Amino acid sequence: MTTTDTPRKMWAMAPSLIQIEACQQGGKRGAQLWGVQQNYRLNSTFQVSPGGNWSEWAGPNWAGMNKQVFDIAAAQQNNGNVQLWVIDNRQQLYSISQNSPGGNWGQWSGPNWNGSVKVNAIGAAQQRGSRGAQLWGVTENQILTSTYQITPGGNWSPWSDWKNSPRCKDVAAADQNDGRLTLFAIDLELQLWVDWQKSPGGDWVGIQQPNWNKAPKVWNVCAAQQGGNRGAQVWAITQDYQLITCYQFSPGGNWSGWQPWANTPPVVEIAAAGQNNGCVQLWAITSDGALISTRQSAPGGDWTGWETEVEIEFQGNPITDNRRRDRP
Numbered sequence: 001m002t003t004t005d006t007p008r009k010m011w012a013m014a015p016s017l018i019q020i021e022a023c024q025q026g027g028k029r030g031a032q033l034w035g036v037q038q039n040y041r042l043n044s045t046f047q048v049s050p051g052g053n054w055s056e057w058a059g060p061n062w063a064g065m066n067k068q069v070f071d072i073a074a075a076q077q078n079n080g081n082v083q084l085w086v087i088d089n090r091q092q093l094y095s096i097s098q099n100s101p102g103g104n105w106g107q108w109s110g111p112n113w114n115g116s117v118k119v120n121a122i123g124a125a126q127q128r129g130s131r132g133a134q135l136w137g138v139t140e141n142q143i144l145t146s147t148y149q150i151t152p153g154g155n156w157s158p159w160s161d162w163k164n165s166p167r168c169k170d171v172a173a174a175d176q177n178d179g180r181l182t183l184f185a186i187d188l189e190l191q192l193w194v195d196w197q198k199s200p201g202g203d204w205v206g207i208q209q210p211n212w213n214k215a216p217k218v219w220n221v222c223a224a225q226q227g228g229n230r231g232a233q234v235w236a237i238t239q240d241y242q243l244i245t246c247y248q249f250s251p252g253g254n255w256s257g258w259q260p261w262a263n264t265p266p267v268v269e270i271a272a273a274g275q276n277n278g279c280v281q282l283w284a285i286t287s288d289g290a291l292i293s294t295r296q297s298a299p300g301g302d303w304t305g306w307e308t309e310v311e312i313e314f315q316g317n318p319i320t321d322n323r324r325r326d327r328p
Contacts, residue, residue, distance in 0.1 A: 009308035011283065011293045012054050015043055020283050020291070021072035022273035026080030027102025030275040033283060034084070035291070040068035042086065050276035051295075063096055063105050075124035075133040078152035083124070083133055091118035091140055097153075114147055114156045125173035125181050129201025134173070134181065142167035144185055165207050166193060174223035176231040177251035182223070183207075184234055190217035192236065213246060213255050222270045227278030228300025241266035241287055263306065265290075 010016075017035035024031050030047025033054075037043060041060030048055060067088040074084045080101030086094050094110030119137035127134050132149025137159075139145060144165040147156050166187040173183045179200030185193045191210035198205060218236035226233055231248025236258075238244060243261040248254065269285040278299030284292050284306075292306045 009290050009292070011291045011308050012045060012057070014045070014057060014291045015059075016289055017043070017285060017291055018269070019069075019072065020269055020271040020285060021074055021084075022271040022281070022283060023074035023082050023084075024076065024274035024276050025082055025098075025102045026076060026276070027100065029102035030277065031273045031281055032074070032082065033271065033273075034062070034072050034074070036069050036072065040070060040089065042069045042072075047275060051279060063108070065094070065096075065108060067094070071119075071121050073122040073124040073135065075135070076126040077132040077149055078126055078128065079132065081153060085113065085122055085124065085135060087119055087122060091120060092116075093119055093122070093137070114159070116147075116159060117145075119145075121168075121170050123171035123173055126175065127181060127201045128175065128179035129199065131201035136162070136171045136173065136183070136185075138168045138171060142169065142188060144168045144171065162195075162207065166191075166210070170219065170221055172221045172223045172234070174232040174234070175225035176248060177225050177227070178231065180252060182232055182234075184212075184221050184223055186218060186221055190219050190239065191215075192218055192221065213258065215258055216244070218244070220268070220270060222272050224272035224280045224282075225274060226280055226296075226300045227274070228298065230300035233272070233280065235261070235270050235272060235282065237267055237270060241268060243267050243270065243284060265292075 019036040022033045030050040032046040034044045042062040042065045043057050043059030044062045045054050045057045069086045071087040076082050081098040083097040092111035093113045093116040094108050095113040096108045118140045121138040124135045132152040134148040136146045144162040145159050147159045168185045170186040173181050180197040183195040192212050192215040193207050194212040195204050195207040217239050220237040223234040231251045233247035235245045243264045244258045246256045246258045266287040267284040268287050272282045279296035281295040292308050294303050294306050
């Protein structure tokens with residue numbers, strides 16, 4: 001890849017971003033999207049209504065986060081309120097929560113939120129049953145570890161290493177539309193592993209052998225719960241920057257085979273979330289720095305084409321895998 005200063009089309013007039021994360025909101029809002037700029041500052045936009053228009057971007061230093069941000073994770077807490085986590089340039093974990101479903105945000109907690117060790121990557125998902133959310137982290141030694149909310153919006157468990165997990169570089173999770181979570185983890189050889197709950201908010205079956213569902217080697221993964229008659233959907237980026245996906249035919253059911261996402265340029269970052277109307281929206285950052293998005297036209301249904309709205313001047317090098325970058 002070579003240096004470029006040509007205009008790039010950006011969804012929703014976004015600033016130039018190198019990393020993204022999304023989460024469905026509760027209340028009267030839809031989804032929220034966070035993005036990290038090239039200077040590692042945090043920005044965000046939210047859907048004013050379920051499936052509706054988007055707010056102007058807020059940031060840099062969204063919600064007073066004045067640290068450089070290197071990874072983001074977000075999830076509802078099974079009470080309608082979203083919780084967000086970020087990692088700073090010292091691999092320290094911070095968190096902030098909404099005060100009400102779709103409402104304002106509180107104060108940041110951290111560094112080393114909930115007694116966390118240094119982490120390189122994080123992923124989160126809402127639990128069902130009697131629990132709240134669950135957060136996974138990849139430590140500086142590539143150990144997969146996790147903590148969960150004992151009750152919706154309540155206290156958090158101590159951190160615990162994930163049993164029989166390989167050393168990892170990335171992690172994501174989503175509800176299967178039956179109340180049970182599925183966990184996806186990428187090991188150091190870029191192989192995809194999977195684990196899932198036996199019951200909503202319950203125990204896990206145990207992490208499964210690599211190359212789940214005959215996946216090729218991938219280095220980035222995201223997942224989201226679908227609405228309608230389907231379960232979860234997972235997206236991944238292959239070694240040659242191709243976007244691929246598979247989905248559950250029914251809630252908690254069998255999975256489709258992996259397929260390339262049609263008419264997609266090379267991509268380096270992905271995020272997905274429900275819009276509080278049963279439809280999922282997907283975002284991607286292309287290898288030349290553009291933010292693009294596509295969404296379902298009905299719960300569990302077909303997808304629109306990729307959407308961009310405005311051209312901006314993108315300066316600097318085309319983006320590569322942000323999780324491989326050295327911290328300043």
